[in-house]
Amino acid sequence: MLPFERRLRLADFDDLEMTQRVIGSDRPIWAEEDSGNNFYVLQSGFAYSFTLLPDGRRYISDIFGPGAICNWTRPRQPSFPANILFKARSVLGVLPTDRLIAKFGAVPGIENAIVRHEHMRALRSSQRTRTLVVGQSADRLLHLLIDLADELSVTGGDCKSIPVPLTQREIADMLGMSPVHLNRTIQSLRQERRIVRYRRTYTICDPQREKELLGYRSFRRIVGGGGTGAAVSARQKAKAG
Numbered sequence: 588m589l590p591f592e593r594r595l596r597l598a599d600f601d602d603l604e605m606t607q608r609v610i611g612s613d614r615p616i617w618a619e620e621d622s623g624n625n626f627y628v629l630q631s632g633f634a635y636s637f638t639l640l641p642d643g644r645r646y647i648s649d650i651f652g653p654g655a656i657c658n659w660t661r662p663r664q665p666s667f668p669a670n671i672l673f674k675a676r677s678v679l680g681v682l683p684t685d686r687l688i689a690k691f692g693a694v695p696g697i698e699n700a701i702v703r704h705e706h707m708r709a710l711r712s713s714q715r716t717r718t719l720v721v722g723q724s725a726d727r728l729l730h731l732l733i734d735l736a737d738e739l740s741v742t743g744g745d746c747k748s749i750p751v752p753l754t755q756r757e758i759a760d761m762l763g764m765s766p767v768h769l770n771r772t773i774q775s776l777r778q779e780r781r782i783v784r785y786r787r788t789y790t791i792c793d794p795q796r797e798k799e800l801l802g803y804r805s806f807r808r809i810v811g812g813g814g815t816g817a818a819v820s821a822r823q824k825a826k827a828g
Contacts, residue, residue, distance in 0.1 A: 607679065608678070609677075610676065613673070616671040624683065625682060626658060626684055627656070627673075627682075629651055646761075650738065652739050653741075727762040731758070732751070733797065733801070
């Protein structure tokens with residue numbers, strides 16, 4: 588939360604008594620018996636939210652990295668479905684909902700930081716949806732990789748080597764393509780020397796150029812009050828010059 592509210596300090600969270608839980612294998616949030624009473628904060632690892640489509644396929648709508656509150660909406664709106672899957676080997680911080688909400692009165696900046704974080708996530712998802720609708724397969728994959736790098740950078744993680752925690756099937760579901768098409772896209776980008784891949788870790792060879800081609804914006808810095816932080820498109824640069 589600290590990157591989203593300058594007034595916050597680590598000491599503001601000292602008495603929240605967060606406990607840890609290690610996820611042994613991929614499992615949905617409803618496997619946690621106390622999911623309705625707690626917020627789950629990713630201390631390490633990944634999770635994603637998804638929607639089950641009428642034909643049985645799964646649409647992955649967002650990915651959560653370290654530092655994210657995965658189920659912010661669920662405890663505050665119990666009727667809202669929380670389809671979230673925690674990836675194996677993730678470490679969760681389990682935070683009682685009532686304790687955190689009680690903190691809002693004493694430290695107003697906490698709620699403000701969470702609202703900004705969720706606003707950033709909604710804007711970023713909307714931006715990715717645009718690319719999914721109008722972009723080619725290479726655009727879709729690169730946009731996902733940049734989003735993952737942006738997610739990792741929130742807590743100061745290395746955003747050059749990008750771990751992709753999803754299976755090929757999950758990535759394909761998220762990007763709206765078949766696994767075969769996804770593999771062809773990966774191979775094409777590697778041959779064009781736009782990405783380097785080693786197992787499940789990817790490196791974008793020229794991230795700034797790819798952001799410009801996509802018109803990508805980093806909403807984290809905008810809503811966090813740390814400057815615009817937007818990736819400027821080639822057309823905007825030309826105008827500025």
